[in-house]
Amino acid sequence: MGALLVRRVGRLGVSADGRVVAWRGPDSGAPIGVPLVDLLDRVLATGVVIEGDLVIAIAEVPLVRLSLRALLASVSDKVPAPWDDGGPL
């Protein structure tokens, strides 16, 4: 499995051609530099939600989730219309 890890990192190093903005991914073991907005999209909004314990209280109270999002201003609370500021004119 170690070989798999090396192969994957090597593959990315070869294939990233400068036009593709790719960081080395979770395999690098260096989470600092992982794009925060992308990270929050995943860590807060996805994953298998397990029912039946403390999890519910923390992760499923809508007010908690909303306040977290609002505080970080990382995930929009509403679906923004593109060009809702009237566009580039």
Added chain:
Amino acid sequence: MSIADLAPARKAAAATVTGIAGSDRGETLTCVFAVRGGGEALAASASASACAGYSDAAGAPYLLPLGESGSGLWAVAQDVPAARYAEQALRERLADHTELEAMARMHHEAVSSSAAVGPVVPLPLATLFTDRDRARETLSQQVTRFRAVLDRVRGREEWAVKVYANAAANAEAAAAAAANEGASGTAKATRTTGRVSGSAYLDRVRSRQRDRQARQDAALACAARVDDAIRALAVDAVRRRPHGPDITGRHRPQILNAAYLLDVDRTDEFNAAIASIKAGEAGEAERAPIEIEVSGPWVPYSFVESGGSA
């Protein structure tokens, strides 16, 4: 602020908690980061060294066997101080964005480092149980579901692709259109002959609206082409709500926020497709109507719900 900056304060806080809780060893909760498969040997080899966890925890992460003995499913877990992770304390901490960021990054590091030795099912941030027995009992009820997800994500990775309308290109197009209007003499006619100024003004407004609509349509069509091209390579795809202007910047509207589940073997094709799209869009005009942003590979966070497809 980075996690490195936070580390001294966090260690101090953890020491205080340990001092308080030292008299009562029951004052910990069990946090689970992910579920993974693997035999006893794999579990033993990776358990101690390979997985990162919370820096203020009561101990290192460990593997908790799920289901019946020999089921080959493990929860990647860590015992954490209740004084910092019980509901009220956690709410207060998560309301602080530096704490939230630190926790999210540590959670991600734990999930990602577990994934280095095989597929994992990531669980959401702060999935907490009162103790190891409760964690094991609850998660063991989902063994079938976890197996299905592990089969689904094995050998696959998630890539994030975001597309923005290129406001700079749009502004240039608008300026060019305005310059053309001036050159055509419309503006001059408007100023010198009062009778036609009203209709000329309306023509100009309508013309600008048409141009703007055309640019919007062009950008959305570009985004759709990106989505189609990557979807063709992907096992599955998810479109999220685009981020608002408070995140992306007012003049950089996001028009696609998608995630794709790709076989690891198709990474090269994916990169080539993105590069080709960028080259193609750039070739259509002086400035491409869109910007494309790629991040990854991610552990397949977005594809672990049953069904998963959007």
